[in-house]
Amino acid sequence: MPDSYAVKPVSGPLDARIRPPGSKSITNRALVCAALAQGRSHLTGVLHSDDTRVMIEGLGKLGIAVEPAGDASLAVEGCGGEIPALEADLFIGNSGTTVRFLTALVTLGHGAFRLDGVPRMRERPIGDLADALNALGAKVQCESPGGCPPVEVHANGLPGGAAAVRGDISSQFLSGLMMAAPCADRPVELSVNGELVSKPYVAMTLEVMRAFGADGAAADDLSSFSIPCSGYRACDYAIEPDASAASYFWAAAAIAGGTVTVEGLSMDALQGDVHVVDCLEKMGCRVERQADAISVTGGSLHGAELDMNAISDTAQTIAAVALFAEGPTTITGIGHNRHKETDRIGDLAVELRKLGATVDEHDDGMTITPGSLRPAEVATYDDHRMAMSLALVGLRQPGVVILDPGCTSKTYPEFFRDLESITA
Numbered sequence: 001m002p003d004s005y006a007v008k009p010v011s012g013p014l015d016a017r018i019r020p021p022g023s024k025s026i027t028n029r030a031l032v033c034a035a036l037a038q039g040r041s042h043l044t045g046v047l048h049s050d051d052t053r054v055m056i057e058g059l060g061k062l063g064i065a066v067e068p069a070g071d072a073s074l075a076v077e078g079c080g081g082e083i084p085a086l087e088a089d090l091f092i093g094n095s096g097t098t099v100r101f102l103t104a105l106v107t108l109g110h111g112a113f114r115l116d117g118v119p120r121m122r123e124r125p126i127g128d129l130a131d132a133l134n135a136l137g138a139k140v141q142c143e144s145p146g147g148c149p150p151v152e153v154h155a156n157g158l159p160g161g162a163a164a165v166r167g168d169i170s171s172q173f174l175s176g177l178m179m180a181a182p183c184a185d186r187p188v189e190l191s192v193n194g195e196l197v198s199k200p201y202v203a204m205t206l207e208v209m210r211a212f213g214a215d216g217a218a219a220d221d222l223s224s225f226s227i228p229c230s231g232y233r234a235c236d237y238a239i240e241p242d243a244s245a246a247s248y249f250w251a252a253a254a255i256a257g258g259t260v261t262v263e264g265l266s267m268d269a270l271q272g273d274v275h276v277v278d279c280l281e282k283m284g285c286r287v288e289r290q291a292d293a294i295s296v297t298g299g300s301l302h303g304a305e306l307d308m309n310a311i312s313d314t315a316q317t318i319a320a321v322a323l324f325a326e327g328p329t330t331i332t333g334i335g336h337n338r339h340k341e342t343d344r345i346g347d348l349a350v351e352l353r354k355l356g357a358t359v360d361e362h363d364d365g366m367t368i369t370p371g372s373l374r375p376a377e378v379a380t381y382d383d384h385r386m387a388m389s390l391a392l393v394g395l396r397q398p399g400v401v402i403l404d405p406g407c408t409s410k411t412y413p414e415f416f417r418d419l420e421s422i423t424a
């Protein structure tokens, strides 16, 4: 990828269909469950990107073979809950799911394991996961201030029992604990302290675990879980297209006008991020929800008040749309977005202002008041979502240049090719 990408404004309303690549979140969960399962699993619709590569490489270093099995398909030789490697140094880039899920997974092993990533990963919290694993009898230590990676694990199986985990920083702590739990020595009881953010991802974790034969009972509000020592069974598992990636195409219709249909997703998807279309509808778009596709048609856009706690990966997408709306848009409930690839409130505000908006930053979100848009070189902070969302502004505003467009490789290496395919 070159150092910058000049977005080409569209010449008229869109009329396109697209199927984005597989879900990052489901791919990395299916890999973990398949890795721990008894037997050989086949995963289809897999996402190939930085975040899934570091997961696959990590599992490889733990002695769990993940092999290509055709287009977007992988075969995983499960270890039946017995991690083969006795030691491993895992490099997990800036993948939150990988570092949180594998930290929990390696506690099931016997030996010394270390997980580390890029400099930003050393600022992303994991201490509350370490505390919960330690309450279950593990030995996990975080080396960076504030409880951040590198993480050292001295594993001798996970005894199990009861633990509480904090829910308001990242739901990935809970998901990591849940996926390791069926392979612990004793049943695991988990309770969540504080408000649980990103809830649909926890429901997704349970669904993927169940597909691989693990059982788990959850309170209706996802505040507590009982997970027996069932282990996992290998299976053939089909992964949905990525709904966070789909948000850019739906938002393209909102911004450029016309209709974009995303194939392979419905409102029953495992991914909560499909509900970004509800936000677009509130802002004036028309949404058609079909059994295996969701279409968005652009309309006259107006600002809205949106609690995006459950779907925070799409907050940047909505922020880009807000620049074209009549009146202010307020996004709330996304305080946890400050701990992601970058500070997705503060840094997003800086870039939106460059494009001409007035932005009031709040602890848990922002109010975006559109102004006259202007050309800008948009910095992306090594955050794929900053690049993908703010590129959409250039579909209508000439002169938008995205710096370091290659950062989309974290979850969507072919993003700009696909964006061109729907706007051509």
Ligand SMILES: O=C(O)C1=C[C@@H](OP(=O)(O)O)[C@@H](O)[C@H](O)C1
Pocket (backbone or CB within 6 Å): 024, 025, 026, 096, 097, 169, 170, 171, 172, 175, 197, 198, 201, 312, 313, 336
């Ligand atoms: O569990 C998952 O797959 C994810 C959970 C969310 O993180 P938080 O729980 O940290 O909000 C989300 O932002 C991330 O992209 C993927």
Ligand SMILES: C=C(OP(=O)(O)O)C(=O)O
Pocket (backbone or CB within 6 Å): 094, 095, 096, 097, 098, 313, 340, 341, 385, 411
């Ligand atoms: C926050 C994200 O990823 P992760 O936390 O898995 O690094 C993301 O993909 O937007």
